[in-house]
Amino acid sequence: MIPDASALESDAQYSRNSELGDVLVDVKGLKMHFPITEGIIFNKLVGLVKAVDGVDFHIRRGETLGLVGESGCGKTTTGRCILQLERPTEGEIFFEGADLTKLDQVALREYRQKIQVIFQDPYSSLNPRMKIGEMIDEPMYVHGIEPDARKRKQRINELLSVCGLNPKMADRYPHEMSGGQRQRVGIARALSLRPEFIICDEPVSALDVSIQAQIINLLEDLREEYNLTYLFIAHDLSVVRHLCHRVAVMYLGRIVELADCDELYENPMHPYTRALLSAVPVPDPEVEQGRDVSFVAGEVPSPINPPPGCVFHPRCPIAVESCSQEVPELRELKPGHWVACSEV
């Protein structure tokens, strides 16, 4: 898919070996609680939305970690915490050994360049009043990557063609482009700072099926080309399986299962993961008609008042009495396969 793969070869920074390396991102005990307040003048704290409630994972260099779950499970908030767009309530986020939660805004700037994000909605994540070229230019200018405006212009052209766009598009506005093209602009903008780590927050879920595949292939090519590390946040389990090395399943602010991709899909252990996988219809009537589907009843409870014990127990088909009292720990049941359930 890369029309001109050699376009950025001059960047020495990008030529790393492509094997999985050291731990790049290490998230420990991350909690993000949002206050709910009442009253206009005297703000009174009346509750907490426990969006993320104790999450641990690490990502190695060159790896893609998938973070899946339904809306409201805290997957996006986790991503925003790593980006330091939210200051977490508790926990540590190490990036190349430095704890981002302890750094002030000035010290963070260096890391903001290394950690970039691709957003879900290509319509609202681009400024409608800026030209495509300006949008890709701005981060490079702000971070002083390339002081020479002419060289920046050249790099914009390179980035656009790497992302499968015609360099002439630099003079267009977002409204002149389709959803897929806009998402390519978002990717080019993220790449402009030569990041090491990109958080992809539902990058394809707003796109049509045929365009989704184009963007997924592009993300894969870029990862190999520049040895990028991704945190891939999504709710589409088949897309996650295609792209990721390891997958973490979140439910109501917690990770309920974490394993290598093939292991998780072939041998899901947590009842929630099983229910999720079973709920995805396969695009083949012959498979579908004969497929035994176990639907999970009920809905996701509110993160304001999560159930006691295991958060999944009200919907769980294999729950026992102790599930409503004790919070199950994430246990390593097989090498690399972690499950937070006391009944498996």
Added chain:
Amino acid sequence: MSALLEIEDLRTHFFTTAGVVKAVNGISYDVQKGETVAIVGESGCGKSVSALSVLGLIPNPPGRIVGGAIRFLGDDLIKLDDLQIRNIRGRQIGMIFQEPMTSLNPVLTIGLQLTETMEHHLGMDRADAEKKAVEYLRLVGISEPERRIRQYPHHLSGGMRQRVMIAMALCCEPKLIIADEPTTALDVTIQAQILELMKNLTKRMGVALIIITHNLGVVARYADRVNVMYAGKIIERGLAADIYREPRHPYTLGLLSSVPRLDQPRQKRLDPIDGQPPDLTRLGAGCSFLPRCKFAVDKCASEIPPLETVGNGHLSACWEKENLEMVKG
């Protein structure tokens, strides 16, 4: 047996300052009693507009049905006036829209929205209608329906609201329900619940269902027959099993090979359809899929391929429909 709904050469165009958008450009299909028909396609292919045309809900201006016929139980819906179509819409043809957040009135209670339809269409009084509303809410799996009918839409989750929409569509015992992306805004586990509910209820009550979606998995599980749309036209039609086993249009073929599947080993790479969907104001003389097509021949640029039979009830609009298999292999 005559069809429940028969659409013939329907053309719905939008007259905008940028030009005439031929959103639906000559489509024909039928729906038999009690069957589930899917209309699949990507955004902008005209699948929603074709459904809104049936219900007489095209905003005019800028939109207008410029040709064709929509025969429902023998009547041509296009020829009916507003009052007449209002007696069919909601009564004979129910609707379920994509956005459960916006398709309910936020300032009316659930109960009022349900009883209103029944009072209007079935001539029931308030007390009877309320009893029936409770019954239907229970049928669609809403707990404590007596309490729920006093609540407002914002009290309910997205999945619950979609259940209310289903209850509303069913409560006048229609012959046909049109569901426009009924689960796109919902989570997977909720999507499965809602679809299973719709399938069971429509089957039990003998209601025909037109399901409009872009999700190929949903179609595979729930549809009897499938119409694939591209750029305002139906480009392939057939039994779901036939279309998935042996797609006879390059677009369908491309769609099916571009989605990763959970039941098959991981592929090294996805095989996407290159390029972008066409601009509906500037359609060329030939096949509108031509710029993205891997199988194109000279003829494709000059003549629009008609929808023709390739097998038992299986139709395709492609000049190369007989030769796809070889190239694919």
